[in-house]
Amino acid sequence: MIIEESSxxxxxxxxxxxxxxxxxxxxxxxxxxxxxxxxxxxxxKEIIITLKSRKKLxxxxxxxxxxxxxxELLNYxxxxxxSKNNKKIREYxxxxxxxxxIGKDGGxxxxxxxMKDMEExxxxxxxxxxxxxxxISLPWEKQSKKTGKKKAL
Amino acid sequence: MIxxxxxxxxxxxxxxxxxxxxxxxxxxxISEKDGYYITKLSNIDKDVKGIIKDEFCNHIxxxxxx
Numbered sequence: 001m002i003i004e005e006s007s008x009x010x011x012x013x014x015x016x017x018x019x020x021x022x023x024x025x026x027x028x029x030x031x032x033x034x035x036x037x038x039x040x041x042x043x044x045k046e047i048i049i050t051l052k053s054r055k056k057l058x059x060x061x062x063x064x065x066x067x068x069x070x071x072e073l074l075n076y077x078x079x080x081x082x083s084k085n086n087k088k089i090r091e092y093x094x095x096x097x098x099x100x101x102i103g104k105d106g107g108x109x110x111x112x113x114x115m116k117d118m119e120e121x122x123x124x125x126x127x128x129x130x131x132x133x134x135x136i137s138l139p140w141e142k143q144s145k146k147t148g149k150k151k152a153l
Numbered sequence: 154m155i156x157x158x159x160x161x162x163x164x165x166x167x168x169x170x171x172x173x174x175x176x177x178x179x180x181x182x183i184s185e186k187d188g189y190y191i192t193k194l195s196n197i198d199k200d201v202k203g204i205i206k207d208e209f210c211n212h213i214x215x216x217x218x219x
Contacts, residue, residue: 021162029218036207037214039162047162052207 001066005059009052010066016047019077024049026076031069095122096139154197156206157189158213165190167216175209 002011014024024047028037036052051069053062099118158168165183168190172181179197183190197205 025214025217028214032211032215036211038207038210039159039214041159041161 001063003059003062003066005062007052008056008062009050010062010069012049012051012066012069013042013046014049014073016045019047019073020080021047023073023076023080026079027069027072030072035065092122154194154206156192156194156210158192160185160188160190163190163213164217167213168192170216171209171212174212175205178205 004011016024024039028039028049031037031051033054035054038050038052040048040050042048049069051065053065057065095118099115099122102115168183172183172192175181177198178201179194182193182195184193185191192209194205194209201208
């Protein structure tokens, strides 16, 4: 991180393989009210982030601003990774909700066979989905069958 | 005034949208050269001359996120 006190700005270079561009956009967006932000790329394919504070800051304050930006960058990177890993399960939940809505309205355009096909398709999707350590992708009906528990009213 | 936006970082849609939002403050001409979108600002409103560049860059980031 380079601090340029005279021009009231800091220059941060980050590796896009570690911090994806989406995370950089997210962190930059959070800082829009505090700083003017400009992004570029250097010859090493690193992303160069220039943060020019809206208020006049001393060296220590500029250093703090850079530190806070790094934290936000980490925050957004984690959020991005979680969102990427949970894509399948989110799609599954929406799929289930849509099927549920069709059922309540008396089936809609989908007949019983179509519903079965859709459920099988979603079940295949779940099988493909990896990294479900907590077992949340398994429908509660199946979990109940496994454990032999009865549905609580 | 010229601002160069790296093509790998700044989507053209965001630059165009920001230019449209700022059309009352300056005239914008966008071209492409060596991996950059070259944005030329002319006839800049004198009230915003000192800050338009920085504010325009920030506006593009907000466009990217929206």
